[in-house]
């Protein structure tokens with residue numbers, strides 16, 4: 001059982017790109033600073049870094065992460081806030097070790 | 111009945127007098143170490159908790175709560191829960207208890223739960239403990255107090271343990287002695303000859319059932335000295351400082367031949383603060399000098415409390431950054447914004463990638 005699951009995890013992680021990595025990273029940083037990072041912040045940040053210009057694309061990035069259980073979306077007082085999951089943390093760790101760069105979030109102040 | 115949850119809760123519960131205690135933990139080994147009338151093992155299915163405890167991760171406590179939900183919710187009615195706010199087991203399980211209390215429509219007075227919460231000393235304890243405490247106070251504790259469904263909440267601080275370099279056993283003994291003195295108020299009223307006022311078990315329970323923070327202290331009362339001064343020099347350093355009192359209770363024990371009318375001075379003190387305390391004055395022939403046990407109920411907003419912790423936590427981060435700059439030696443001490451410069455420097459050096467791993471660990475995800 002352990003073997004195919006590890007393989008699945010590796011495949012999922014292998015399909016992520018820079019925008020996904022950023023979202024995982026920013027969610028974690030925000031949580032660590034006791035801030036909330038929501039979908040609108042994600043849209044602003046990804047737009048700023050010219051990953052996309054549409055909110056739909058941001059939804060798609062987030063949805064992909066959510067379906068793979070790497071990111072959790074919590075409704076907190078009208079806002080949909082993003083939280084990295086334990087799986088997400090492992091994915092981010094793997095990606096960082098593979099040499100992905102972490103881009104600064106404008107919202108979180110660089 | 112006293113219900114001790116997690117490591118600190120279990121150890122402390124067995125040092126308190128009076129009736130039976132129940133201990134709850136997710137680690138069987140820890141559970142068996144505790145002295146208790148009853149032991150409850152909460153189960154975590156991940157396997158990780160079972161082997162190594164909650165490792166400061168409250169999510170494990172919250173999950174473990176599910177396995178004992180009905181039994182525990184039943185048990186806390188009209189009783190006292192004691193836990194630390196920093197760890198994973200006691201805090202995680204108590205989080206769920208508070209959450210469920212906060213969601214109730216109404217809790218009758220006799221079913222209110224009182225909480226003794228042991229806060230870390232933010233200057234010396236790991237940041238996970240401090241961060242857990244911030245979450246805990248700003249969320250479930252605050253919800254439960256706001257709902258009006260809890261009884262008194264006692265906020266104990268571990269500061270004195272560190273300041274006085276005490277052993278854990280010594281410090282727990284000290285906490286227990288202070289609490290025992292307070293909880294003995296109705297028993298002392300029964301035991302000794304009553305002179306003025308009265309506090310019976312029902313009065314005491316009613317007082318405990320109010321949804322406020324409780325601060326108490328006991329000291330030898332000096333008749334001639336203003337009470338303000340005495341309170342200022344006899345603070346209970348084991349507890350967080352109180353805010354303006356909303357209600358109060360005191361027991362004055364006077365030795366043989368002493369004039370019990372000194373209790374009017376205590377009443378005057380409260381009158382000037384618009385508080386009408388419940389009180390009792392008894393003759394205790396075992397004493398040489400008068401002794402006052404006094405409790406205040408206050409409603410300091412939990413977010414003020416949290417702010418104190420956040421301030422300390424932020425200061426610590428700043429200090430760390432400052433230290434790292436000093437080590438890099440790139441900047442003179444006169445630079446305007448040290449933090450920003452440090453961040454930039456850390457990023458230039460590719461530290462961001464290393465930092466993220468520690469961030470993930472710090473938020474309990476890795």
Ligand SMILES: Nc1nc2c(ncn2[C@@H]2O[C@H](COP(=O)(O)OP(=O)(O)O)[C@@H](O)[C@H]2O)c(=O)[nH]1
Nearest residue numbers: 116117118121164194196197198199200201230
């Ligand atoms: N006063 C006191 N504090 C303790 C004791 N044991 C642990 N703590 C404090 O409790 C916090 C850690 O939580 P702990 O109860 O050990 O974790 P848990 O078992 O996961 O709930 C830290 O702030 C410790 O300083 C104890 O015996 N007495």
